[in-house]
Amino acid sequence: MTKFDxxxxxVSYHSQSAIEALxxxxxxxxxxxxxPLAEADAIIAEHPDFAMAHAFRAGALATATDKAxxxxxxxxxxxxxxxxxxxxxxxxxxxxxxxxWLDGDWNRATESWGRxxxxxxxxxxxxxxxxxxxxxxxxxxxxxxxxxxxxPHWDRSIPxxxxxxxxxxxxxxxxxxxxxxxxxxxxxxxxNKQDAWAVHAVTHVMEMQGRAGEGAAYLGASADGWAxxxxxxxxxxxxxxxxxxxxxxxxxxxxxxxxxxxxxGFGQALELLDGSALLWRLQLLGHNVGxxxxxxxxxxETRLNDAYYAFNDVHAMxxxxxxxxxxxxxxxxxxxxxxxxGQGVNxxxxxxxxxxxxxxxxxxxxxxxxxxxxxxxxxxxxxxxxGGSHAxxxxxxxxxxxxxxxxxxxxxxxxxxxxxxxxxxxxxxxxAWGLRAAQLKGRARHVKDTA
Ligand SMILES: [Fe+2]
Numbered sequence: 054m055t056k057f058d059x060x061x062x063x064v065s066y067h068s069q070s071a072i073e074a075l076x077x078x079x080x081x082x083x084x085x086x087x088x089p090l091a092e093a094d095a096i097i098a099e100h101p102d103f104a105m106a107h108a109f110r111a112g113a114l115a116t117a118t119d120k121a122x123x124x125x126x127x128x129x130x131x132x133x134x135x136x137x138x139x140x141x142x143x144x145x146x147x148x149x150x151x152x153x154w155l156d157g158d159w160n161r162a163t164e165s166w167g168r169x170x171x172x173x174x175x176x177x178x179x180x181x182x183x184x185x186x187x188x189x190x191x192x193x194x195x196x197x198x199x200x201x202x203x204x205p206h207w208d209r210s211i212p213x214x215x216x217x218x219x220x221x222x223x224x225x226x227x228x229x230x231x232x233x234x235x236x237x238x239x240x241x242x243x244x245n246k247q248d249a250w251a252v253h254a255v256t257h258v259m260e261m262q263g264r265a266g267e268g269a270a271y272l273g274a275s276a277d278g279w280a281x282x283x284x285x286x287x288x289x290x291x292x293x294x295x296x297x298x299x300x301x302x303x304x305x306x307x308x309x310x311x312x313x314x315x316x317x318g319f320g321q322a323l324e325l326l327d328g329s330a331l332l333w334r335l336q337l338l339g340h341n342v343g344x345x346x347x348x349x350x351x352x353x354e355t356r357l358n359d360a361y362y363a364f365n366d367v368h369a370m371x372x373x374x375x376x377x378x379x380x381x382x383x384x385x386x387x388x389x390x391x392x393x394x395g396q397g398v399n400x401x402x403x404x405x406x407x408x409x410x411x412x413x414x415x416x417x418x419x420x421x422x423x424x425x426x427x428x429x430x431x432x433x434x435x436x437x438x439x440g441g442s443h444a445x446x447x448x449x450x451x452x453x454x455x456x457x458x459x460x461x462x463x464x465x466x467x468x469x470x471x472x473x474x475x476x477x478x479x480x481x482x483x484x485a486w487g488l489r490a491a492q493l494k495g496r497a498r499h500v501k502d503t504a
Contacts, residue, residue, distance in 0.1 A: 059212055060175040064105055065141045071100045072404060075109060079178050081115060083216040085249040085285035089113055096112050097132075105134035105144050110180065111151035115162070116185040120361035130155050143173050150182065157397030159190055167199055174206035185222045189362070189435035190398070197224030199416035216341035217243035219251030226257045227442060234258050246278025249285040256292045256305075260444045263477035269296035269305075287314050291327035295334070295444070301481040304342040306331065311346065319352045322365050329353070329368040333376055337455045338482065342375070350376035357384050361400055361409025363439045366430045370411040371448075374418035382415045406432055406439040410449070417452055422460035460487050466490035 056064050059076045080090035095112040100106060111129035114122045126416045132150045133140075140148060144476060151166035163186030168177035180203060187195040200221040205215050222238030235258045235395055239403045252275055259268035272293040280286045291314035297305035303502030319325050330351045332342050334353075355368035360366075366389050373381040392403035399407075413428030429449055436446045452475060456468035470490045 058257065060177060062143060062173050062176050063141050065139055065144060066100070066103050066105065068100060068103075069353055071096055071103055075103070075106055080213070080404055080468075083177060083213060083250075084245065084247045085283055086247055087282045088284065101132075102121075102136060102139075103138040104133055105147065106135035107136065107146060108147035108151055112147065112166070112178070112182045115151055115154040116182060116189070117321060117323065117360045118189055119358040120356065120367065120398060121321070123361075126151075126155060143169050143176060146172070147179065147182075150179075156354035157399060159186055159398045162186055162189060163192075169198070169202055172465075175211060176202040177216060179218065180217070184224070187224075188442070189364070189440040191440040192435060193224075193227040193443075197221065197228045197230075200224050209244075209423070215241040215248055215251065218244070219248050219254055221333075222251060222254035223257065226254050226261065229261075231258045231262055231398070242278070243273065246275065247283075249279045249283055249289060252279050253285070253289060255294070256289065257442060257444060257446065260292060261330075261476070263299070263480050265296040265299040266478070269293050269300070272296070283398060286323050287317050288327055288456060289312055291331055292444070294331050298331075298334055298338070299477075299482050301479050301485075303335060303338070306335060307340070307342070310335075315345065315348065319349065321355065325349065325352055325372075326365065326368045326445075329371040329375075330445060331372045333448060334376055334451055337451055338485075346372055346377075349377055350381065354378075354381055358388060360388050360395070360403075362400070363389065363392065363402035363410075364441055366392070366403070366407050367410045367414065367439075370414045372412050377418075382418070386411050386415065403438040410436075410439075414452065417456055420459075421455040423469075425456045426460065426462075426465070429456070441503060454486050458486065458493065463490065463493035 056066065056069055056072055058064050058072055064072050074096050078089045081087050081092060082089040090110060090113055093106055096103060096106045107129050111126060111133055114126040114129060130151045133151060137148050140349050146165050146169035150162040153162035153165060163183050165191055166179045166183035166186060169176050183199055184196060195229060196284065199371055200217060204221065218237045219241035222234045222241060225234035225237060235255055238251050239250050239253035256268060256272060259271060272289055279289060290309050294306040294309040314327055315322055319328060332345055332349065335342050350372040353372045356369060366385060368384050370382060373385060389403050389408040391398055393408050409428045409432055413425045416424040416428060430453060433449055436449055454469040454473065457469055467490050470487045471485065474487060477483050
């Protein structure tokens with residue numbers, strides 16, 4: 054007799070207690086709480102022939118976008134594939150998605166999870182993995198529309214309704230619909246104050262609208278809900294640090310870096326990304342970050358040969374520039390070139406964004422600001438192709454603005470500042486850039502940097 058999970062999805066496994074345990078592990082992942090992988094391990098230890106448990110573990114490992122997890126990902130994918138003949142159609146879509154991800158075909162993987170969420174609209178796990186896939190692929194509108202496809206099938210009576218609202222909120226935010234995003238995000242947080250993704254969606258709205266003071270206060274006031282036992286807290290603290298930085302409070306940003314971001318030990322690429330992204334912004338604004346780059350660069354160096362995800366490569370490069378490690382910069386560029394010459398989605402990302410961005414940041418580090426601008430400027434309109442959020446990709450605008458000012462190109466600096474002020478007119482950071490740009494005397498665009 055067919056068994057079902059708590060949302061009514063068919064599960065091809067005989068043990069209802071194992072299915073219920075897996076439901077609890079799903080819910081941890083939906084809220085980004087505790088350690089869903091440890092839960093999966095415990096279930097698999099007792100039920101090694103539970104296909105969906107392996108597919109769940111594989112999906113979580115895949116969407117961490119960290120080559121360090123690949124050996125474990127391979128184990129889970131192979132275990133799930135070996136059980137596929139006993140799995141139902143829905144589970145086969147999950148298994149196929151994980152196999153595709155492992156093959157480097159993140160598009161096929163995301164579509165497979167997406168198809169599972171269409172055929173089984175209450176398959177919240179499939180929706181979440183597809184949502185995260187859209188995030189890493191940089192598909193802003195799909196972050197919204199893939200969730201919209203299933204919304205008619207959901208209401209408050211179905212467990213996990215708030216998580217759907219939280220995902221929809223983030224998709225709306227990345228699509229520029231800030232009012233609706235905040236409404237859906239706040240509704241989700243009201244339903245579950247532990248829902249870190251929904252808090253994150255509201256946070257992004259405030260980031261994009263330049264509501265720095267309000268954003269820092271919102272995260273501070275809501276932290277009792279999302280921070281305890283969260284595996285995503287580091288990223289929300291990173292956002293709070295950005296708010297402080299945007300309000301010219303570098304000391305508060307550095308305190309968060311030390312106590313809430315670096316203190317976690319940078320055990321995964323996602324945390325290293327936030328470390329690089331925060332220190333890079335601090336350093337661009339002239340703040341002394343001390344020896345903090347050293348630890349970060351050491352950890353990125355263990356990933357120098359990964360060629361796994363261009364977004365990671367670029368953030369590794371930022372650390373190598375920050376730490377002044379020329380050999381690692383050269384090595385990272387070689388890795389990005391190798392990735393660009395390969396196959397799969399990361400090859401495209403590396404060709405289009407990763408490689409020129411690595412070269413552009415390295416040029417910036419050498420003080421070759423004209424070269425940095427030449428490399429970074431053309432990618433502004435297509436940087437979404439290597440994934441991430443608007444807020445994360447804002448590093449390109451920051452670097453270009455600072456480069457134009459240091460180069461002394463008054464027209465270009467003024468243009469970049471105008472762009473920034475158009476959407477964050479009150480930002481002290483933007484205004485300070487505006488003042489510096491206005492003080493430039495004007496200089497030809499392509500003079501030698503050493504002049
Ligand atoms: Fe974010």
